[in-house]
Amino acid sequence: MSTDAERLGWAEQAAEALTEAGYRRGGVRSAIVALLDEQSCALSAVEIGEALAERGRRASRASVYRVMEELERIGLLARVEVGQGIVRYEPLREGPGHHHHLVCERCGRLEPFTDDGVERAIQRLSERLPLEVSEHEIVIRGACRSCAD
Ligand SMILES: [Zn+2]
Numbered sequence: 001m002s003t004d005a006e007r008l009g010w011a012e013q014a015a016e017a018l019t020e021a022g023y024r025r026g027g028v029r030s031a032i033v034a035l036l037d038e039q040s041c042a043l044s045a046v047e048i049g050e051a052l053a054e055r056g057r058r059a060s061r062a063s064v065y066r067v068m069e070e071l072e073r074i075g076l077l078a079r080v081e082v083g084q085g086i087v088r089y090e091p092l093r094e095g096p097g098h099h100h101h102l103v104c105e106r107c108g109r110l111e112p113f114t115d116d117g118v119e120r121a122i123q124r125l126s127e128r129l130p131l132e133v134s135e136h137e138i139v140i141r142g143a144c145r146s147c148a149d
């Protein structure tokens with residue numbers, strides 16, 4: 001689990017990057033950044049809209065999608081495709097909180113996972129690659145326990 005300070009880190013980084021990119025602070029954009037920063041894994045645009053409504057902040061589906069696109073464009077979000085055209089988003093984090101995903105192709109369920117061996121292998125691989133590696137993502141697809149039964 002990441003600590004409060006590290007979580008604060010992403011939201012602050014996002015606020016700075018948005019300001020640099022010329023976006024105003026406040027409004028739906030800030031509410032979405034705060035919401036995403038509290039999550040341990042990815043949310044869909046529909047879930048984001050619902051979570052905002054629960055907090056008494058109404059946002060149209062279109063404005064949620066627009067903000068997600070902005071955040072993705074400036075490199076703040078990781079996108080996870082869970083099938084059936086559904087995309088989930090989460091803060092792109094290095095260090096604590098960094099994880100990968102298991103996706104059920106039948107029900108769309110998303111589970112985070114971490115594995116030190118995988119991280120070490122990617123680290124070793126990165127040293128040999130003709131690429132200055134900035135990030136990596138792993139999605140493993142299959143049938144979850146309830147769907148496979
Ligand atoms: Zn995740």
Ligand SMILES: [Zn+2]
Nearest residue numbers: 104107144147
């Ligand atoms: Zn499933």
